[in-house]
Amino acid sequence: MTITAQEAEPYIELNGVRKGFKFGTEGISIFSDLNLSIARGDFVAVMGPSGSGKSTLLNILSGIDSPDAGKVRIGKSHLDRMGESARSSWRAHNMGIVFQFYNLLPMLNTAQNVELPLLLKPLTRRQRSARVDTVLDLVGLNGRQKQYPNRMSGGQQQRVGIARAIVADPGLLLCDEPTGDLDRKSANDILEMLGFLNRELNKTIVMVTHDPEAARFARRTLHLDKGTFIEQGMDSQ
Ligand SMILES: Nc1ncnc2c1ncn2[C@@H]1O[C@H](COP(=O)(O)OP(=O)(O)OP(=O)(O)O)[C@@H](O)[C@H]1O
Numbered sequence: 162m163t164i165t166a167q168e169a170e171p172y173i174e175l176n177g178v179r180k181g182f183k184f185g186t187e188g189i190s191i192f193s194d195l196n197l198s199i200a201r202g203d204f205v206a207v208m209g210p211s212g213s214g215k216s217t218l219l220n221i222l223s224g225i226d227s228p229d230a231g232k233v234r235i236g237k238s239h240l241d242r243m244g245e246s247a248r249s250s251w252r253a254h255n256m257g258i259v260f261q262f263y264n265l266l267p268m269l270n271t272a273q274n275v276e277l278p279l280l281l282k283p284l285t286r287r288q289r290s291a292r293v294d295t296v297l298d299l300v301g302l303n304g305r306q307k308q309y310p311n312r313m314s315g316g317q318q319q320r321v322g323i324a325r326a327i328v329a330d331p332g333l334l335l336c337d338e339p340t341g342d343l344d345r346k347s348a349n350d351i352l353e354m355l356g357f358l359n360r361e362l363n364k365t366i367v368m369v370t371h372d373p374e375a376a377r378f379a380r381r382t383l384h385l386d387k388g389t390f391i392e393q394g395m396d397s398q
């Protein structure tokens with residue numbers, strides 16, 4: 162089989178990314194020259210000390226934040242060349258985000274929370290409802306459509322969070338400490354689910370985690386420290 166140039170190109174590429182924050186006259190530099198390549202279908206864990214810029218990196222990948230300089234490409238899209246509203250529409254159509262504290266809307270039930278990303282799509286109510294049922298089935302929450310988030314365990318709420326992240330069928334999932342608020346058993350269930358989505362549904366996953374046990378579920382672990390990545394090699398294991 163011949164590999165075409167397009168297949169050989171990484172799915173995600175950061176090149177010379179610089180990012181800092183200003184507070185009045187003071188400022189801090191988070192990245193001065195950050196480079197990263199991720200292949201389509203990979204499952205990457207990003208570890209690193211608090212304040213090293215892991216969430217900032219996810220915000221740059223999702224287009225919530227933009228770098229001060231450098232290139233950010235995902236698939237064919239050059240996020241660094243887009244304005245804020247183009248990035249926000251791109252995000253809605255191309256990625257799902259899973260948060261540590263689930264970010265579910267308490268006044269909406271499970272089905273309504275999961276349905277939210279579909280409201281931007283040209284689908285009928287019946288089509289949306291069928292899609293919601295399919296993903297709730299996938300995350301093991303069949304029959305919970307009418308239940309409200311505050312009546313669910315942390316692990317169940319995170320399943321709802323994952324269902325919402327995948328309901329519009331994005332190629333990329335960004336997860337910021339998805340198991341940071343869960344006990345070991347619920348954490349492992351969620352991590353196995355992410356592994357399943359990666360292996361069986363070919364989702365590319367970038368997951369920030371403090372937990373070395375969680376990182377084991379990924380195919381690749383990167384350590385972010387002092388503005389650069391160190392790949393976890395065989396020697397350091
Ligand atoms: N919007 C912002 N304005 C100013 N400073 C910010 C902003 N976002 C992040 N920072 C600063 O940038 C640095 C990196 O923050 P970030 O949240 O990316 O770290 P992190 O690696 O995710 O940490 P943690 O493990 O604690 O979640 C921190 O010093 C933080 O205070």
Ligand SMILES: [Mg+2]
Nearest residue numbers: 215216217337
């Ligand atoms: Mg963070």
